[in-house]
Amino acid sequence: MTEIRVAVVGTGVIGRTHIDTLKTVPGMVLTAVVDPSPASKDLAAGLQIRHFTTVDDLLSAKIADAVVVASPNDTHVPIGCQLLEAGLPILLEKPVANSLAESAQLAAAAAKTGMPVLVGHHRRHNPLIKAAKRALEDGAIGPLVMATVTCAVLKPDDYFDVAWRTDPEQGGPLLINAIHDIDLLRHFFGEVAAVQGSASNAVRGLPVEDTTAAILTFEKAGLATIALSDAAVGPWAWELSSGENPGRFPKHDAITHIYAGRQGGLSLPDLSHWTHGPGGNWYHALKHGTVPFTQTDTYIAQMEHFGQIVRGKAEPLVTCTDGIRNMEVVVAIKQSSKTGRAIQIADLADSNGAAR
Template sequence: MDTIGIAVIGAGAIGRTHIDTLAKMQKTGQGHLALAAVVEPGPQGQALASAHGVPCFCDVAALIDARAAQAAIVATPNETHLPISTMLLTSNLPVLLEKPVAESLESALALIRIVDETGVPLLVGHHRRHNPITKAARDAIRSGRIGNLVLATVTCSLAKTPSYFDAAWRRTPGAGGPLLINLVHEIDLLRHFFGEIANVQAISSNARRGHAVEDTAAVIVTFVKGGVATLGISDAASGPWAWDLSAGENPARFPAHDISAHHYAGSKAGLSLPDLTLWEPDDEPDWTRKLKTTRLPLQAADPYIEQLLHFVQLIREGGMPLVDVRDATANLIVLDAIRTAATKRQEVAVDLRALGG
């Protein structure tokens, strides 16, 4: 089987995770892929590329001209996702694009057109979807074990350090903020588990950090199929209650705490994640009786590796990306509704008609 050479574009926080993951897979022969190049204008690019024995390019055009890779991972700031992906796709290079799919709905819709026109694979990097925890949870929910969703609570408390905000895009409206950077993961999972979202309400605040973007928000969503979820998010609040700090997905960056961050209460039983605990009554639900707990079986795997295995499979065999550009754009539409709801202080309907179909 021919090895697929993959370039990593943007050697920042998550780009380095992808470089490490590629190097690990290359070493073991997993997926028959290899790190082929790094594209990074910052000074760390050359050092990282040299450490891995691959060329470093200052921009995507130079990578394309050099024909140095057969596919690329785009791990650059959100507002660059559309222009960089467009260059790659129109040069027939498949793309694994970090989430969120774009910084705005307008850009995401433009990207949908490019993907449709070129027919070149584009997978959006909602890596949690590739986590066996997510697959096991979805199977349990779909099997009817928790019944119909009644109430979900999702917490995401991340005490980011001041240096995290040295990168200006992370505090720039339209490009950064924890709604776009972090809550997009939670919205993606909720839609994956419970279907489309009908309405949202929200408040947001920048009182803790004083940046132009929010640092904290509380959101209420209502699902088309029924059920309501509350989501609390802050990048200025210390506490372990976040998927990122409990699922163990990226141990090199975040230690894992043995707690749960998602709680789904259904008409029959409850499910907490990422610990995959099912909370069931012996008989009919009864708040006066102790619930029995079962940890659902799990064959743990690194979601970044699983995501790359899916990416190379798409390149070799074709098929539908697990997270395609339209699906990821639906997340952005929900986020837009949340931001509008927070600004106007009113309930906002989620309108997916821009996606067609």
């Protein structure tokens, strides 16, 4: 395969980011978009590529070697399974499914067909995250003890005019935003054993939560908290501080993730590193440094990685199983909020028939 022909399904906010990204990745070419909206027809005409309203039509045309699925959440499993069955690798946006039970169908299709699924937790492709992961693995802060993650953003009211964003099964900042933070916490700490959460829709009064606080207990060791709102002003959110998507969000000088270990601390996205000298404790001044890294475009890195997967030269960095595990944590936080009880992730997965 000299050039990988890629189709993008869903040309909304993130679909357009993928379309723009594809223009810059050597060896990959956008050949088609699939979207029932009239606007997407004009988009395709402007890009001089094919336009389809259904995945069936895309498959009949045989003009794609790989597909990016960026349509609403409730389409991820039916469209994802259809593409895998047709022998096409997919870059599937998060969350992988609309429910945990449904996510098992996707895992089964991936296992049956052997086709790769890369889940769009793009942050893992950020060199900043790779540098943080290396620092943690190299023992820069010793065994992880705790973390705290903040996501405070003020979304405009018309953001919620798109129906799926206020559907409790599909929308809400836990599924839209915090699932990426959960993916990073799992990346650094390992699997989550239990969660306790409290979610509220008191500010906007929509059917989806606007504000949530949660405590995560990890299987190996460590505790983390997440405080999240899409109805509160603050630069303390990955989207507003990492500079990852400059086309959509301004970058602010703010810390959003704090990781504290037995021998030091690390904050993100500034990669500040704090340590005591030997025998030091809270009575002694800490030493401060910064973990070095070189910033490159995260979405380009993700797409280049997808290209490597399609060529059989790499395994997905973020797997279907990762996508499901992240969803489990979100579902558990929501359940805990309703019941007031801590939720064990293993119990939740069993009761929902999710793949384990």
